[in-house]
Amino acid sequence: MVHSEKLKTLLAARTQKVRAFRGMIKHEENYDENEGKNNFTYGEATSIGKQQILNYIKKDIPSLNGKFLDIGSGYGKLVTFIAEQTNMFCVGVEINQNMFEISEQICWTHRRDKIHFINDDIRNLPELIKDADVIYINCVTWNPKLVSAIFEQAEGIIYHNHLRALKLSNGKIWDYPGEPAPIHCSWQEEDQQYYRLDAKTFKND
Ligand SMILES: C[S@@+](CC[C@H](N)C(=O)[O-])C[C@H]1O[C@@H](n2cnc3c(N)ncnc32)[C@H](O)[C@@H]1O
Numbered sequence: 001m002v003h004s005e006k007l008k009t010l011l012a013a014r015t016q017k018v019r020a021f022r023g024m025i026k027h028e029e030n031y032d033e034n035e036g037k038n039n040f041t042y043g044e045a046t047s048i049g050k051q052q053i054l055n056y057i058k059k060d061i062p063s064l065n066g067k068f069l070d071i072g073s074g075y076g077k078l079v080t081f082i083a084e085q086t087n088m089f090c091v092g093v094e095i096n097q098n099m100f101e102i103s104e105q106i107c108w109t110h111r112r113d114k115i116h117f118i119n120d121d122i123r124n125l126p127e128l129i130k131d132a133d134v135i136y137i138n139c140v141t142w143n144p145k146l147v148s149a150i151f152e153q154a155e156g157i158i159y160h161n162h163l164r165a166l167k168l169s170n171g172k173i174w175d176y177p178g179e180p181a182p183i184h185c186s187w188q189e190e191d192q193q194y195y196r197l198d199a200k201t202f203k204n205d
Helices: 003-028 047-060 077-087 097-105 127-132 144-153
Strands: 068-071 091-094 115-119 134-137 157-160 197-198
Touching: 003 127, 003 144, 047 077, 047 134, 047 157, 068 077, 068 127, 077 091, 077 115, 091 097, 097 115, 127 144, 134 144, 144 157
Parallel strands: 068 091, 068 134, 091 115, 134 157
Antiparallel strands: 157 197
């Protein structure tokens, strides 16, 4: 096969995966371009919260190898921290162009080669979700349809703060958020309710 044909085949396969993923977000409703876009209220894990996340990862993956994904990585500080503290390849996906650009600008670290920031909507990147060993997602205000699609797509461990019950693409209601894994965040003195969810629990349901 000539090079351009191979590329076309690859691109077509990718488009199909993205369509299938977006289909999971849509469920039975009519597709709406804004579906899955979120409330953009900003907040982030503090230095205390980052250390808590690191301690959780140390228990899940003692070798500290593999892939870490921050969905909605904001200014990229957590991604940089995890890259510095582990051997993991760390990816941050951020829909907001301004935040993405700042994350690139302030990423001063000896581990730069283990970090990749992407300016995109996570709805376009289902493979990244599937590929990650650990996913962190600060999604308390997010559209439940997007969150349920992300959970269903994942194969690793997810740390999240989505508190509502989710409707899966097979119509089932999923109301088990996982084991409590509190994380300190910028918007309050107290640790926030986060959960550790092993994506296998979705697959075995
Ligand atoms: C609450 S902040 C989290 C910042 C950082 N991850 C932390 O917790 O330290 C959530 C971020 O998700 C981004 N976001 C919202 N919807 C998104 C989407 N569909 N794809 C990628 N990023 C998204 C927002 O722009 C915002 O910067």
